[in-house]
Amino acid sequence: MSAKARARRTNFLLDVTLFVICILLLTPLILLIANGFKTPQEMLVWPPTLFPKDPTLENFHKVFTETPLLQWMLNSFLFALLSTVAIVATSALAGYIVGKFPFRAINIIFILFLATAIIPFEVYMIPLYFQVKALGLLNSVGGLLVGYLVMSFGIFLIRQNVIASIPDELLEAARIDGAGELWIFWYVVLPLLRGPLAALAVLAFFQAWTAFAWPIIVMTRKKSFTIEVGLANFQSAYTVDLSLLSAASAAVMVPSVLAFVLLRRNFVEGIAASGMKE
């Protein structure tokens, strides 16, 4: 077999493998969306049908009228948006400082930042809950945000980018040109960090959007649920009404998918930026 033919065969096998993996990943998603359009009877048919025989919008109608689904989505959106703004702001500032002002005290602070990443959230979730409760922030966006204002990975990500892509000379040139430190941060550093900050924003947004454990213990009133908590609620309140849950999940996916399509590049960049960036 010639080298060319061998390469073609390898490529073909790779394509087939990737295609199979892709189908495996997509099937549950398609099934979920399909389930949203099925009648309760069809839900229980075995084997499950991939496309509903008798599609109905009844489930969606019920979900939007009987549960505050839109309110939950709005809650999640507000929470995710505020969390994103806070994380981008704190990461930019802290990442720049630990990247460019390597005094001993600042290095120690940076190590402390990193140390927070190795302590699982679940460990301090309960004490944090009592603090939030004492502050009277239960059932409020404020309470929700307490654990989502700073992201140690974000600080790390920005620090790495600052070190790799902002030479000291640039800051020194600005200082000689007469710029103050805040001015430099705002007009020189931030514009140069646009790429990584956008990637971080996408990560932060989805982290908050998909958050579950913290919202479920902080938000106890049905009206103030985030979408993740609301979805989980179908299981107890409706004894797992699968068609309703599917319809709700499918509806919730719409903004996520939209956001992903629009911000795909930033999303990939954020995932790929493991801190080893050139």
Place this chain on the structure above:
Amino acid sequence: MATVEIKELHKSFGDMEILHGISFTIPDGAFVALVGPSGCGKSTILRLIAGLEEITSGEIYIGDIIINDVEPKNRNIAMVFQNYALYPHLTVAQNMGFSLKLLKKSKAEIDRAVQHTAEILGVNKLLHRLPKQLSGGQRQRVAMGRAIVRKPQVFLFDEPLSNLDAKLRVQMRAELKALHRRLATTTVYVTHDQIEAMTMADIVVVMRDGNVEQVGRPLELYDKPVNQFVAGFIGSPAMGFLPATTKVGSSEMVLSDGQVLSKPTCVALDGDYTIGLRPEHIRLGGDGASFKATIEASEQTGSETLLLARLADQEITILLRERFDTPIGDVHAFVIDPTAVQVFDSKTGARIET
């Protein structure tokens, strides 16, 4: 414009002292080159003048003012960095007008200054481009433009040509020199390339290991280096050094292999010395040859021949202004004018005036 005076300047990073008490004066309007091998502290001096590092002890004056505690932005200096340090997200015009904008000059005034400077440097067609859309030489010009536009008292250059290719470097050297002639602004220029220092500077400061070895005009350093280090550093190809001995009353320097170089002015000397031979002072010899050397390598550039030769167990370089084709290993006779032979103390390295 202003003089820059450096007095007993010390700089330490932690326990490491980088500068050991440097003093020299840069006259108003002069072009001064700080030159020396890497790690000699020349860039540190520049950064201290710029205010990018804290002075450990000593004083720096710009004009009559001690600037030790003056913020960089208030020193009225401009610096051109080795990597140009152009703001990547700003256009050429914005880069050049950056400092004026910070001085809160009007837009019309900034535009005028930028336009004027861009014309001087020949970058007025590039004003709307971003730095990444420029070639190395163009970036270099923009970086200089950014410095010029604010009309500083002192220009500081930190190896500004070392990222350019050889041909462009020669061209920029001439342009920089012409620019200095036109603006007559006091300039401090750091380089490790002695040719840049020799060709551009009015005054050259040769440094080594945090000390100033010699301050002088370029040809003064070439003709009368204070010591063996300066002699070896200035001049390209570098001076060759050979151990030699002489006695009081003798007008000959005896090399370690017994060959003798005539040096009539050394009659007062006695003992062991190091003699220095500049490659370009050595010529092919006939009957009145000074010494014989074995050819070890030969490089022909067309107009010149560079020979690496072994003499008294030392390697010396010989630069002939003619074509000379010789097999490796041949022994040839060479002549050197006795007055061109330099004598150094073999222990201290200091040059001995003979």
